Every structure is written in C-alpha cells, then in structure tokens.
Amino acid sequence: MTRSKRIKLGIIGLGVMGENHVRIASTLPGVQIIGAADTNHSRLEEVSKKYGLTCVSNYQELLPRVDALIIASPTSTHFEIATNCLQAKKHLLVEKPFTASSKLAEELINLAKENQVKLFVNFIERFNPSFHKLLQVIKGERIHGLTLSRLSPYPERIIDTNVIFDMMIHDLDLLSQITGDKIITIKAKGKKVKSSQLDQVEVVITHESGLITKIEASRIFGVKSRKISILTERCLWEADLLHKRLYRRDFTSVHPSTIPVQPKDQLTEVHAQFIKAINGKPCNLPEGQDAAWALNLAERIMSQCT
Incomplete structure (x- = not known):
C-alpha cells in the first residue's frame, strides 16, 4: 500500500x-x-x-x-x-x-x-452532523415543503458583501443537496438596514414538481438561528444546524421526538x-462547479431584490 x-x-x-x-x-x-x-x-x-x-x-x-x-x-x-x-x-x-x-x-x-x-x-454546513443525518432520514421520501432560515445579529466583523453572498449562500448550497428538483421561478425581496448592502432577504422558489422552497437570511436579527424544516409524506423534520440537533414531528403528539446525531467537528x-x-x-x-451553481442562484435572487 x-x-x-x-x-x-x-x-x-x-x-x-x-x-x-x-x-x-x-x-x-x-x-x-x-x-x-x-x-x-x-x-x-x-x-x-x-x-x-x-x-x-x-x-x-x-x-x-x-x-x-x-x-x-x-x-x-x-x-x-x-x-x-x-x-x-x-x-x-x-x-x-x-x-x-x-x-x-x-x-x-x-x-x-x-x-x-x-x-x-x-461550504462547511455540508458537514454539519444534523444536516448529514437529515439527508439520511429523508432519503427516498417525497418532499412537500422546504424552509431554510439563517438569522444572526449584525456582525462585528468586516462585511464586504450582502447577506445573500455572506450567509444565504450556505443554504443555497444545502438546497442543491436536499433536492435536484429543477427551479422554475424565483421571487425575492430584501432590504438594507445597517449597511449599504442587503441585510435581510426572503426568497420563494417554485420547483418543477410543484415543491415550494422558502429561504430567509438576516444579519439584523436579535439572536442567532440556523434551521431547516422539511415536510415529507410521513412527518415534519426540523434540523437545528446551530445546536446540531434533529427533530421529528409525526402529528400524533405536540412534542417532537429527538433523533440521535453523531457529533463531529x-x-x-x-x-x-x-x-x-x-x-x-x-x-x-x-467542488468549484458546486459553488458556481450556488453563485448563479444567488445572482438570480439578488436581481429580484434590486
């Protein structure tokens, strides 16, 4: 060897x-x-x-x-x-x-x-253990609804881009891993609050199958939050990327069940x-081509906000 x-x-x-x-x-x-x-x-x-x-x-x-x-x-x-x-x-x-x-x-x-x-x-979130587990549990299931949100207080670090390229880009990449369903339409709105660039953006994507994806990114929110919700035929899956947890709601109880997630750095x-x-x-x-896809989608979203 x-x-x-x-x-x-x-x-x-x-x-x-x-x-x-x-x-x-x-x-x-x-x-x-x-x-x-x-x-x-x-x-x-x-x-x-x-x-x-x-x-x-x-x-x-x-x-x-x-x-x-x-x-x-x-x-x-x-x-x-x-x-x-x-x-x-x-x-x-x-x-x-x-x-x-x-x-x-x-x-x-x-x-x-x-x-x-x-x-x-x-795109470090691909290696988030809660996201990795989420992909495992939804494999083979039909997705009926998808929501991704990434919220943070305004950062102290230097910002040289808008919230789409700074934060939402992670979720655009994750979207490519969750579904390969062709994107048909994009509707987006955004606003500048604390900087000269977009600080908050909301997006609604319609896919060829009829699936609706909602994505929100904000760097002017009160607390930090990173979440993905996926509604499938069986249940609602909720991944907390920040705390690396995964929950399952099957509509038989008001309390979600917790799915074990193997921790890793x-x-x-x-x-x-x-x-x-x-x-x-x-x-x-x-790879570079994956990033090019996410960047192209980010550009399409940005064009809707200007």
Whole structure:
C-alpha cells in the first residue's frame, strides 16, 4: 500500500476563519503548515506568536514552498489570489462564497482543469452532523415543503458583501443537496438596514414538481438561528444546524421526538477531506462547479431584490 505523503500547507487570510484553519491544520497528522499570510501586521504577529508559525505579508512568498493553500481572505480578493495559486499549480480550498460572481467562478474552474490541480470550496454546513443525518432520514421520501432560515445579529466583523453572498449562500448550497428538483421561478425581496448592502432577504422558489422552497437570511436579527424544516409524506423534520440537533414531528403528539446525531467537528472533517483529495483519494468536498451553481442562484435572487 502506498503511504500518503505529508502535505505542505499554506493559509492565506488570518481573520476569524483563517485562524480557525490554522488551529485545525496544526493538529492534523499528515499536514505541515509551512506558513500563513495576511496584510494585517498585527494579526501576523499575534498568530505567529500563538501558533509558532511563520507568517508573511505577501502570500506569494508561500507558493514555492507549499503543495496546497487555503484561501480565507475577504471575498473581494479571492479571484486574484486563487488565479495566482492555480497558475502556480497549487491545490486550493477556498472559503465560501468562492468568488464575487459565477462568471469568475467558471474562470477559476477552467484554470484548475488547465493546471491539473484540485479546487474545492468550503461550504462547511455540508458537514454539519444534523444536516448529514437529515439527508439520511429523508432519503427516498417525497418532499412537500422546504424552509431554510439563517438569522444572526449584525456582525462585528468586516462585511464586504450582502447577506445573500455572506450567509444565504450556505443554504443555497444545502438546497442543491436536499433536492435536484429543477427551479422554475424565483421571487425575492430584501432590504438594507445597517449597511449599504442587503441585510435581510426572503426568497420563494417554485420547483418543477410543484415543491415550494422558502429561504430567509438576516444579519439584523436579535439572536442567532440556523434551521431547516422539511415536510415529507410521513412527518415534519426540523434540523437545528446551530445546536446540531434533529427533530421529528409525526402529528400524533405536540412534542417532537429527538433523533440521535453523531457529533463531529465540521472544519476538522473539511480538512480531512481536503487531505484525502490531494493524496488522490475520493472525497466529498464541494467542488468549484458546486459553488458556481450556488453563485448563479444567488445572482438570480439578488436581481429580484434590486
């Protein structure tokens, strides 16, 4: 049996998510973090000291030394950075929403093919254990109704995009995993409240089968909530993605029954899948084409809100 090689990894962007990547990668066997990059010098010093990591202000210094990179910088920088990394023939894991548009996403997909490297996107909610269990229990059942909601208070972190690309994009990706039912019509409305971009959006999607999907995203809500409700022929399933719980309502009791969910760390699973892919093994990470689909749907929704 051929042994998997040790992956030399670089991380670009040291915000909250970037540091999470550093934290997880530093604990995994089969991975050596060569360094991390950020333009914020105070963050470089902080992360370098905390993890004993080589940190640089120019990510291109990492390219000759690594096999793969994780891009966790602001969305507006993803396309340029990813282009340079792919041209250097480096495998990539890019934070959602991947790029600023589906057109740019397609360009990166083609570039990855040309350079024969792996290109994945971190839609981390696919690895939420309650969502994974939800897909298992609804398998083979006809879906009669579907609702996805993602609500949060206004964030302190820097926002460089609207709530569709910042938050709802997760649920658009999850929608693709729940049903492949063709989308016929989209109706959406949104509003700007605390920023110059859309902070709250509601969407109603009609599918070819007659299924109606409702999606809501808000970053001006009082409390954080991440939920999916699916009405099937047998019952109503409710997945609480935030607390990683799954409930079943069969209409015989006012109280839902709780379905056991196996706990796991989602980001650790993402990294494990990325390592498998680099070593030439099958993995179930979202690929660039998956992100392009979600981005195209996000653009269609945004066009309804303007």
